[in-house]
């Protein structure tokens with residue numbers, strides 16, 4: 021499916037930048053347009069693939085290009101004030117050619133956290149195309165203010181988009197890694213998962229004809245109805261070495277029954293590992309409202325039976341009657357399954373995030389009150405004998 025991607029804040033911009041790189045590498049054609057919005061000029065300058073004309077610096081008058089720190093209320097205010105400037109960049113998007121908008125942001129910071137729900141609300145008011153969010157939750161070690169920002173932004177963002185796809189940095193962080201190096205890998209994971217998913221609806225006429233192609237309307241229907249979504253993914257290499265070098269096992273050969281059974285079983289097991297392995301937002305999959313299964317790989321390694329079995333298994337596991345599925349032929353040496361679980365409810369991580377956020381909020385209020393009292397005790401003389409100048 022074709023998306024207009026808008027990266028809000030540093031994380032949002034970097035991830036959209038990476039989507040463009042993915043698009044160029046794989047030819048998936050999912051990014052119809054890419055825009056980056058930020059209050060920090062340096063972050064915009066650090067982008068590599070988003071055209072300079074599509075980089076929008078907002079809040080110039082208020083923060084002079086230096087960002088909003090982690091103040092997401094200020095981020096939201098600036099986005100409202102400068103929505104015209106953002107719209108200016110969106111005006112260059114051929115909206116009739118896109119299937120949806122995707123607003124991407126890290127929810128723990130200031131600019132993206134505050135600005136992305138404001139932008140989503142604005143887009144929904146103006147356009148009829150669906151507006152999806154891709155929200156990144158902070159790592160648990162980032163501290164109270166980031167958690168509080170994320171919890172508040174999450175509540176607001178879910179309400180303003182047609183569906184909020186969530187990626188939890190906390191579930192994916194590795195200990196002992198530099199933050200930057202860690203994000204590189206995490207961003208690759210984000211782009212791979214959502215890339216396979218959104219790429220599924222983009223099969224051109226000269227591609228290998230899929231047995232049961234996933235259409236962009238199926239992605240849209242799965243996301244319709246709103247709520248929160250998570251994505252599972254798993255892949256398995258399907259080439260093996262022999263004396264002649266790297267060869268695709270089935271290329272050129274006839275598929276016999278044995279091979280068909282292998283193909284079916286492989287797909288089935290990859291689907292299970294995708295749904296039961298680490299999700300972008302870890303949660304209980306039982307009770308999921310709608311799901312979409314996309315199986316990608318070389319056409320010789322895909323079959324309808326495997327996908328049907330995987331789909332049936334997903335129906336049983338989720339208890340949903342709305343599980344769609346299809347294939348996505350790709351010239352890659354692996355078979356992969358991406359599972360979109362839309363409308364998930366049983367998410368312990370969100371409850372934990374909210375609890376930590378509430379504690380952080382109380383702590384901040386307490387410190388603020390104490391600080392006022394302490395300052396007064398310091399500045400005022402004990403007997404109140406002195407008068408200020410004015």
Ligand code: GDP
Pocket residue numbers: 028029030031032034035088089090125126127128129130131132133156157158159162166189203204206207
């Ligand atoms: P903003 O520029 O004020 O919107 O804030 P940032 O985007 O810099 O940071 C917001 C949050 O996003 C941080 O608290 C991190 O959790 C997360 N974050 C920052 N950079 C990256 C990145 O490159 N990848 C990922 N996955 N998360 C990031």
